[in-house]
Amino acid sequence: MSERNKSTIAVRHGIEADKHHGAVVPPLYLSTTYSFADFDTKRDYDYGRSGNPNRDILAETLAQLEGGERGIITATGMSAVHLVTQLLNNDDTLVIPHDCYGGSYRLFTSLQKRGLLNLVVLDLTQPESYQQILDIKPKVVWIETPSNPILRLTDIEAVVKTAKRAGALVAADNTFLSPALQNPIKFGVDIVVHSTTKYINGHSDVVGGAVIARTAQLGEELAWWANNIGITGAPFDSYLTLRGLRTLNVRLKQHQENALAIAKYLEQSDYVSQVYYPGLESHPQHELAKKQQAGFGGMVSFDIKGGLGDSAAFLTSLKEFSLAESLGGVESLICHPATMTHAGMDATARLEAGVGDTLIRISVGIEELDDLVADLEQAFKRTSPGQSTGSDEAKTFKLTPAHTVLW
Numbered sequence: 001m002s003e004r005n006k007s008t009i010a011v012r013h014g015i016e017a018d019k020h021h022g023a024v025v026p027p028l029y030l031s032t033t034y035s036f037a038d039f040d041t042k043r044d045y046d047y048g049r050s051g052n053p054n055r056d057i058l059a060e061t062l063a064q065l066e067g068g069e070r071g072i073i074t075a076t077g078m079s080a081v082h083l084v085t086q087l088l089n090n091d092d093t094l095v096i097p098h099d100c101y102g103g104s105y106r107l108f109t110s111l112q113k114r115g116l117l118n119l120v121v122l123d124l125t126q127p128e129s130y131q132q133i134l135d136i137k138p139k140v141v142w143i144e145t146p147s148n149p150i151l152r153l154t155d156i157e158a159v160v161k162t163a164k165r166a167g168a169l170v171a172a173d174n175t176f177l178s179p180a181l182q183n184p185i186k187f188g189v190d191i192v193v194h195s196t197t198k199y200i201n202g203h204s205d206v207v208g209g210a211v212i213a214r215t216a217q218l219g220e221e222l223a224w225w226a227n228n229i230g231i232t233g234a235p236f237d238s239y240l241t242l243r244g245l246r247t248l249n250v251r252l253k254q255h256q257e258n259a260l261a262i263a264k265y266l267e268q269s270d271y272v273s274q275v276y277y278p279g280l281e282s283h284p285q286h287e288l289a290k291k292q293q294a295g296f297g298g299m300v301s302f303d304i305k306g307g308l309g310d311s312a313a314f315l316t317s318l319k320e321f322s323l324a325e326s327l328g329g330v331e332s333l334i335c336h337p338a339t340m341t342h343a344g345m346d347a348t349a350r351l352e353a354g355v356g357d358t359l360i361r362i363s364v365g366i367e368e369l370d371d372l373v374a375d376l377e378q379a380f381k382r383t384s385p386g387q388s389t390g391s392d393e394a395k396t397f398k399l400t401p402a403h404t405v406l407w
Contacts, residue, residue, distance in 0.1 A: 006180055007249040009064050014057035014242065028239045029053045050227050054238040059210070061245060062200070065179035066192050068212035070219020072226045073238055077175065077195025078103055079231040080209030084140070084171050084191055085111060086225040092139035093118040097125075099353035101148040101173070102342035108142075124154045125285075130162040137166045143189070144173040146289075149301045149337045149361040150354045151176075151276045153285040156292055160188035169218075175199070175328075180249050181295040190214050191222070198328030199298070201244035202251050206237050251330065254366040255298030261369050262362065263300045265376065271385040273358070276301040299327060301337075301361045305386025308357040311336055313383040315360065320367065320375035327363035332372060334362050 004012075014026045021027075032048040045051045059071030074080040081104050088094055096108055098121050112119040120136055122129040124143065133141060141163045145154040156172065163170045171191040172184035178199040184192050194200055196208040211226075213219030226232050233241075256279070263277035275282075278289035279296030289296060304311055315323050321334040325341055335341055342355045350356075364372070 006065055009061065010180075010248050011246050013061040013064060017053075017057065026054065026057055026239075026242070028235060030235055048235070049230055049232055052232075052235045052238065054235045054242070055233055058233075058238045058242045058245070061242065062179065062194070062196075062210050063212050065183075066174075066212040067183050067185045068192065068214050068219070069216040070213045070223065072211045072213075072219070072223050073196075073233040073241075074209035074211065074226060074231045075233050075237075076207050076231075077193075077197055077209040078107065080193050080195070080211050081107060081173075083211050083222060083226055083229075083231060084142075084193060085117065086229070087169070087221070088117045088139055090116055091118070093120055093136055094140050094142060095120045095122055095124075095133060095136065095138045095168075096142040097121075097144055097147060097154065098123050098349075099147045099150055099152060099355075100142065100144045102337070102344040102350075104142075104144070104173070105342075105349065106344035124159060125152050127158075130158065133159075133162050133168070134166050138163075138168045140169045140171055141166075142171050142173070143184070144176075145182075145292075146176045146278060146297065146299070148176065149276075149299075149341065149359065151278055151283075151297075151299060151301055153278060153288050153292075155288060156184055156187040156189065164188070176299055177293060177295070177297050178248060178252065178328075180252050181297060182293045185212070185214050187292065190218060196241050197326060199252065199255075200248060200328075201241045202248065202328060202330060203244050204326060204329035204331065206240045206244070208233050208237050208241050251366060252295065252298065255364055256295050258366065258369050258372060259298045259300050259362075259364040260296065262364055262372060262376070265373055266300065266302050269380060271305050271380045271387075272302050273305050273386075274303040298364045299361065300364055301359060303356070303358045304360055306358065310383065310385040311358055311360060314379050314385055317379040317382050318375055319378075320371055321362065327361075329363065330366050332363065332365035332367060334360065337361050 017026045034045040037043050055073045059073050063071035094117050108119055111117050143154050160170050169190045172189045173193045175195045175198050192212040194210040196210050260279045263275055263280050266272045267275045277300045321332045324333045337355045337359055342350055
């Protein structure tokens, strides 16, 4: 039998798993505990934190989609990130990219301050970082590609090759592309991490995470830690996430079509100084994206002309884009990373990562493209970013302590 297509795996895995009543869709199992078959004789499940049928079907599906041997479903995306750090002891070193997600950066630096690991921050887009990895000999190298929010790419194959020479494990955050568009394990990555809240669920109504291990042994160790520290996902969350996953591939086709069109529109705008989207031929890593990705994704970032006030005025003038954190839902979201998703980074680290006051990130939804472009156009004309004709009142926004909350 030929290898199954990802769309088929996403739709079919777990279908007709109910052998009692013949339900096509897997039933929802809410029980916290399960009876023993006999004295000292467990069934497949005994307690909800340790195992649940809905969670297992979701984990199995994601493991198949990523090409891994074991999947672990966690309560949140950040708990998935935290789970990977359980592999580290206080004398082990973790290498992370300088432009990783603000929440991940906050967790890693907080663990370092508590003396639970050693942390080294490198620009993994630069070849000179490879020699640094060899010199450091870390326990784990963390990759995020494309990065959040600048959409920089890391050469997965090159970093994995270097990390293996250094004796390190490689973990990759694949949230921005999902297993439909990128499979890091194919390039030798040991652990893949997802915030399933995003594209995998796709409907902005369930928070969750996943960790997929390349080997059964590593998966067993991670599953043990997930149960040990109690971060496994809930049954209903797993049920809903699996329902969202069924349409992952068809959703992403529309996400990408809209994202590319919007990126091209922004590239031609007089109000935009820089567009970040690997699908554009002008993107410096366009060829690398074609090499290691099956698509370019639905995220677009850009620098608006002007300053912080221009960003604020533009963002609050939109009607079809919700000013909100998160991404990957069917609806279009827009955010200001410096005061939202990356507020957990100190100002110096944010600027080094390229997250300035004029950076704006769009999670492009699957609405009608013409409506989205028209909304961007009216907001630009109304606020005239970087132009003297804009409303002075609209551009007097000041960054206050309320905007430095650690999200």
